Amino acid sequence: MIQTHQQLRQTSLEYNTLFSKNEFYPVQKAYTTPHFLVLGLRFPGQNVALYIGRGNQYEGIFFSNKFPPSYLRIQDRLLDYVRKYLVGARLGKMEVDDNHFLSLFHFKNEHTDNSFAFGYKDRGLFFIKQSKEEIYTSWNGETSKGKNITDLVDQFLGKTSTVDNAKPSNWTLLNYFQDEEKKVSGKPLQKKKEKFLEKKLGNITHDLHDVEKWKLIEEELLSEEGLDLADHQSVLHGHKIKFSSNLNQWQKRDVVFSKVKKLKKAEEILKGRLKETDEELFKVKQGDFEFEVTKEKAIAPLWQTASSQKKKEESEHNVKHFKLKNLSGTIALDAASNDWLRSQGAKEHYWFHIENYTGAHCLVKTDDISKLSGEDLSAIASMLRDYSKLAINEIPVMYSQLQHVKGLKGVQGKVIIKKPKYLRCSYINWTEIITMV
Numbered sequence: 104m105i106q107t108h109q110q111l112r113q114t115s116l117e118y119n120t121l122f123s124k125n126e127f128y129p130v131q132k133a134y135t136t137p138h139f140l141v142l143g144l145r146f147p148g149q150n151v152a153l154y155i156g157r158g159n160q161y162e163g164i165f166f167s168n169k170f171p172p173s174y175l176r177i178q179d180r181l182l183d184y185v186r187k188y189l190v191g192a193r194l195g196k197m198e199v200d201d202n203h204f205l206s207l208f209h210f211k212n213e214h215t216d217n218s219f220a221f222g223y224k225d226r227g228l229f230f231i232k233q234s235k236e237e238i239y240t241s242w243n244g245e246t247s248k249g250k251n252i253t254d255l256v257d258q259f260l261g262k263t264s265t266v267d268n269a270k271p272s273n274w275t276l277l278n279y280f281q282d283e284e285k286k287v288s289g290k291p292l293q294k295k296k297e298k299f300l301e302k303k304l305g306n307i308t309h310d311l312h313d314v315e316k317w318k319l320i321e322e323e324l325l326s327e328e329g330l331d332l333a334d335h336q337s338v339l340h341g342h343k344i345k346f347s348s349n350l351n352q353w354q355k356r357d358v359v360f361s362k363v364k365k366l367k368k369a370e371e372i373l374k375g376r377l378k379e380t381d382e383e384l385f386k387v388k389q390g391d392f393e394f395e396v397t398k399e400k401a402i403a404p405l406w407q408t409a410s411s412q413k414k415k416e417e418s419e420h421n422v423k424h425f426k427l428k429n430l431s432g433t434i435a436l437d438a439a440s441n442d443w444l445r446s447q448g449a450k451e452h453y454w455f456h457i458e459n460y461t462g463a464h465c466l467v468k469t470d471d472i473s474k475l476s477g478e479d480l481s482a483i484a485s486m487l488r489d490y491s492k493l494a495i496n497e498i499p500v501m502y503s504q505l506q507h508v509k510g511l512k513g514v515q516g517k518v519i520i521k522k523p524k525y526l527r528c529s530y531i532n533w534t535e536i537i538t539m540v
């Protein structure tokens with residue numbers, strides 16, 4: 104299933120015989136399996152499927168008139184990307200690089216001069232998309248201008264990466280389909296399915312019993328004695344209900360009534376789920392259910408995306424992420440990370456620092472400071488104190504929206520703040536309020 108360079112050339116020759124001239128034929132479909140990217144082309148009188156190995160033990164390009172069966176198909180970001188740029192476009196002949204295991208296809212969409220290339224490095228698939236004068240390379244997620252594909256590949260792989268003494272393989276796509284059919288030929292045991300549904304029924308019943316307590320809450324609300332509701336939150340028959348600050352008893356009752364309304368709706372939904380699951384369990388016990396197919400994990404290509412680049416950047420900086428209620432935030436622990444932190448939020452988000460001390464900076468991703476209670480602000484201040492390695496109990500905090508915080512040119516970690524605001528907070532056990540993630 105790993106082609107040699109010569110076998111790749113042979114695939115190219117066979118594929119190119121389908122073209123009588125320099126035509127381009129439509130890519131009508133695209134699929135992925137855990138092991139292949141599949142392009143479906145329509146030639147005069149026939150459909151052709153190009154199978155492009157995703158790496159590991161599946162390297163090379165094969166073509167067939169058979170598309171992957173439905174139980175093998177998966178969906179991932181590689182498929183989404185290829186569908187975006189190739190499905191609906193018209194594909195041309197296949198070219199094989201002389202020095203690398205690399206195949207290139209010209210294609211036409213709204214522009215005429217485009218190409219897609221697929222190659223391998225260290226058993227991993229990479230791809231290149233060229234359009235107009237721009238070239239996107241998957242291994243670094245970068246778009247280059249004024250360069251050509253050959254130069255970029257040589258920089259990535261060296262001047263030559265083919266292996267002259269590689270042994271040819273007799274493996275075919277037919278072998279692949281037969282092997283995969285064997286993996287799914289057995290059906291899951293009926294008892295296993297029954298056990299799963301019985302556990303699901305138990306969970307739904309438990310949840311239903313819990314939400315049905317709305318009746319007890321409503322009964323207490325409507326009683327003559329009423330409810331004496333606490334300042335910040337109350338626990339009524341197992342249900343925790345939080346209140347905003349400065350609410351009177353009647354406003355708190357309205358909050359409780361809203362909770363009751365939600366529990367009533369949840370009760371209806373759970374009763375429907377209970378009925379559906381009970382009916383499904385009955386069918387399974389009668390042997391009436393569809394066999395399940397376990398999808399294998401897809402082989403990931405060499406693809407540096409924006410999210411993976413962000414993770415890489417974060418790993419290079421000394422930062423910690425946290426949760427405060429429903430808000431997320433980040434605290435930076437050195438000068439370089441303090442500078443980087445300012446690029447991670449929107450201009451309306453809030454930045455915090457201990458006044459007149461060197462140390463950690465903090466970013467909370469909210470544009471509404473009123474979402475932070477006095478206790479929350481004390482927790483932020485206390486966290487900053489500990490990560491700044493200070494021994495003070497009264498903590499002078501300065502804060503501002505990120506749009507008013509600018510770096511001081513030439514001095515790492517230093518900032519100039521316009522419109523700062525100030526707090527004095529007492530040290531508290533912040534770990535009971537802030538969760539590090």
